[in-house]
Amino acid sequence: MQLTILTDLNKCVGCKSCQVSCKTHNTAGAFGPVPDHDPYRDPDGMWWNRVVALEAGEYPHTAVLYLPKACMHCYDAPCVPVCPTGASYKRADNGVVLVDYETCIGCQLCLWACPYGVREFDEHEGVVKKCTLCVDRLEDPTLPPEDRQPACVQSCPTHARIFGDLDDPESEVSRLVAERQGFTLLPELGARPAVHYLPRRPAPSPLGGQDWTMQEEADPT
Amino acid sequence: MRPTAPLILLTVLQGLAWGLIATVAWWLPSATASQLGFLTDLERLGSLLAAAGGVASFFHMHRPQAARYILRRLGTSWLSREALTTGLFVAVLTAVAWTVGAQGPGSEAGAIVSAGLGTVAVGVTALLYATIPAMRSWHSPVTVLALMGTGLVSGEALALGLAAVGPGASLGRLGAPWLLAGILGLTLVKGLQLHQFQLARDFPTGEGASGLPRGPWRLQDTGTSRPPYRTQPQVWPLLPHGVRVAGYTTVGLTLLALPAAGALAAVAHHGALAALGGISAAVGAVAERWMFFADATHSSRIWFQDVPRAPSRVAGPTASPEWVREFLAAVPPASDRD
Numbered sequence: 001m002q003l004t005i006l007t008d009l010n011k012c013v014g015c016k017s018c019q020v021s022c023k024t025h026n027t028a029g030a031f032g033p034v035p036d037h038d039p040y041r042d043p044d045g046m047w048w049n050r051v052v053a054l055e056a057g058e059y060p061h062t063a064v065l066y067l068p069k070a071c072m073h074c075y076d077a078p079c080v081p082v083c084p085t086g087a088s089y090k091r092a093d094n095g096v097v098l099v100d101y102e103t104c105i106g107c108q109l110c111l112w113a114c115p116y117g118v119r120e121f122d123e124h125e126g127v128v129k130k131c132t133l134c135v136d137r138l139e140d141p142t143l144p145p146e147d148r149q150p151a152c153v154q155s156c157p158t159h160a161r162i163f164g165d166l167d168d169p170e171s172e173v174s175r176l177v178a179e180r181q182g183f184t185l186l187p188e189l190g191a192r193p194a195v196h197y198l199p200r201r202p203a204p205s206p207l208g209g210q211d212w213t214m215q216e217e218a219d220p221t
Numbered sequence: 222m223r224p225t226a227p228l229i230l231l232t233v234l235q236g237l238a239w240g241l242i243a244t245v246a247w248w249l250p251s252a253t254a255s256q257l258g259f260l261t262d263l264e265r266l267g268s269l270l271a272a273a274g275g276v277a278s279f280f281h282m283h284r285p286q287a288a289r290y291i292l293r294r295l296g297t298s299w300l301s302r303e304a305l306t307t308g309l310f311v312a313v314l315t316a317v318a319w320t321v322g323a324q325g326p327g328s329e330a331g332a333i334v335s336a337g338l339g340t341v342a343v344g345v346t347a348l349l350y351a352t353i354p355a356m357r358s359w360h361s362p363v364t365v366l367a368l369m370g371t372g373l374v375s376g377e378a379l380a381l382g383l384a385a386v387g388p389g390a391s392l393g394r395l396g397a398p399w400l401l402a403g404i405l406g407l408t409l410v411k412g413l414q415l416h417q418f419q420l421a422r423d424f425p426t427g428e429g430a431s432g433l434p435r436g437p438w439r440l441q442d443t444g445t446s447r448p449p450y451r452t453q454p455q456v457w458p459l460l461p462h463g464v465r466v467a468g469y470t471t472v473g474l475t476l477l478a479l480p481a482a483g484a485l486a487a488v489a490h491h492g493a494l495a496a497l498g499g500i501s502a503a504v505g506a507v508a509e510r511w512m513f514f515a516d517a518t519h520s521s522r523i524w525f526q527d528v529p530r531a532p533s534r535v536a537g538p539t540a541s542p543e544w545v546r547e548f549l550a551a552v553p554p555a556s557d558r559d
């Protein structure tokens with residue numbers, strides 16, 4: 001089993017509710033607090049999930065892309081073998097990559113090894129923290145089954161994020177990845193991320209072309 | 222990435238100690254009886270430097286209470302291997318330097334074994350950096366050559382500088398041609414490394430980082446008010462061009478040019494200038510290591526780079542066309558129309 005999150009980039013509107021709900025749940029929850037030790041003087045605390053905004057193309061043929069980015073829970077997670085103490089590990093039963101704070105020495109080598117910049121160093125506790133895929137919610141028997149999913153998935157107002165098992169060919173995430181050319185970030189670095197994205201579809205443009213990807217054809221001059 | 226003092230001290234001092242003990246092992250068969258005491262002092266200096274590097278590495282661990290687990294992943298983690306090999310190097314070098322020295326029985330074997338362990342320790346440390354694919358600047362065999370070359374050259378230059386002002390002047394003259402050859406080789410390796418760092422800065426592509434098939438693209442928002450330089454030390458602001466030029470010029474002068482001049486001065490019996498070259502090499506190794514960390518590019522920089530603030534090209538404060546201003550001037554105010 002490899003649990004994962006699939007994000008449909010056509011549906012993401014960049015509202016950052018996933019970013020905020022992640023912070024809220026993991027600050028208040030029982031597992032892995034996400035600290036802001038100095039929130040008023042230094043508002044840049046720890047975030048396990050960041051929504052990055054990218055602009056592509058040349059004005060006026062531009063498009064904005066919102067990219068929610070958290071731990072990719074890679075099949076070949078490069079952060080795991082580099083850890084000298086075994087604090088970084090990948091669970092065999094569900095594929096979630098986690099950190100054992102008790103054995104972490106805070107050397108930060110895993111931050112260098114992660115290609116995606118999704119691990120964060122808590123300088124007050126001296127350990128590295130990261131997205132847990134809300135494993136505390138997934139395994140909480142007191143929650144109703146429909147709530148046993150990551151906070152970012154549950155809070156997405158456009159249902160852009162889908163949670164499921166990538167190793168199950170019958171699951172919704174596997175079907176969507178197969179049918180709609182789901183892709184991963186920086187595949188050339190060989191980490192084989194489990195987290196996938198559905199690519200943007202071409203959209204009609206008032207300027208003549210289909211979208212920014214067709215800018216040569218859509219030159220208004 | 223963000224340079225940190227413990228890592229700079231660990232790697233520089235470990236390299237210096239290795240260079241010193243390797244030089245001692247090489248000089249020992251040629252040394253006269255009056256020079257053995259000096260070589261013992263060099264060994265002891267090397268052991269102190271290596272031990273200081275080991276102590277510095279503890280300050281990089283933010284939870285040293287978990288250090289007892291550090292050898293758990295010897296099979297996969299270069300950091301586990303570094304802890305083991307550096308620990309062995311420091312222990313054996315300290316034992317050899319403070320018991321046998323360069324005068325006791327088995328001194329040559331002790332120096333050779335210490336130098337061999339130093340080679341393994343510095344090599345493993347270099348491989349730790351070179352085997353991280355996400356660290357685009359370091360993921361190359363050039364990193365291993367550069368770290369080992371810097372350690373060997375700085376240690377030998379320091380030994381030669383100290384020899385020139387002490388009783389080992391003849392040993393210094395023996396080592397000078399080899400030091401010059403080492404500096405020439407290191408110059409070539411550093412040139413290759415600069416090229417590797419430039420390639421790394423150009424690495425990130427919008428396609429691989431976003432799935433957008435065509436550029437150009439630019440980052441609008443890193444997700445928070447600024448890039449996470451405090452919680453993610455693998456990214457750091459890009460060095461300004463002037464700082465980069467000044468940094469590499471300093472490295473060239475202190476690690477390569479002045480030690481080369483010192484080697485020539487040792488041959489020409491200018492002890493003070495040769496000593497200056499040795500000290501300069503040690504300083505240059507620190508400067509080289511600072512640039513090694515500060516100028517390194519991590520693959521995640523693509524999502525965290527500082528975005529220059531630019532005004533909107535759509536709603537900018539551009540002047541209206543002339544005909545619009547004439548039209549507005551011709552139209553009477555709404556109050557007059559009533």
